[in-house]
Amino acid sequence: MGLSNLLGQINLLSIVNLLANIGIIGYAAKLIRKGFPSNYEHLHISASQGGAVFIPPNITCQQSFSIQLSNAGQANIYIARAYFQSKQRVWWTLWLWNRDTNLRVHPRSDRIADKDNAFELKFPNSQPSLFTDYETLIRPGHNNRQTTWLALEEPIEQRFIDGRKCGVFYIEYATSNKQGIHRIGI
DSSP: OHHHHHHHHHHHHHHHHHHHHHHHHHHHHHHHHHHSOOOOTTEEEEEEEEOOEEETTTEEESEEEEEEEEEOSSSOEEEEEEEEESEEEOGGGTTOSEEEOSOOBOTTSOEEGGGTSEEEEOOTTSOTTTOOTTOEEEOSEEEEEEEEEEEESSOOOHHHHHTTOSOEEEEEEEOSSOEEEEEEEO
């Protein structure tokens, strides 16, 4: 009787130890994914102050933040989704937590609940017969640009954009030989 209880306790301790090790490995993998995103080297991104934009149903916002994407590679880049978080990682938290930036995004902008309430970005100039408003295709060459924007409550100064103090821009992409999430601070 005593031996079977001892074996039961050993098995329970082994299971608990195994689960703890899996949790530690998962935590380490999350740190690695945050620290080393799978950026695509041929995707060029620039940001600037935008102008007046329209938000459905009938809102015209006078301030916006414009993001231009171009493809400097030899293969097409398919953008499945793009979103923006007005938060920045800070080094003193080991890049695990974010802090809010001073960017005041319009409250009627689309949010994504499963992406920590990031703001969904649209590509209104993509081909409507092939893509939804949230996806696009960028062909090779700097003349083939796609532009997206984010409506703001207040204008943003270009020095904040140039200093990359507005937030983080994420792009879920795929090419003929690579896919991943491109992450860049803006």
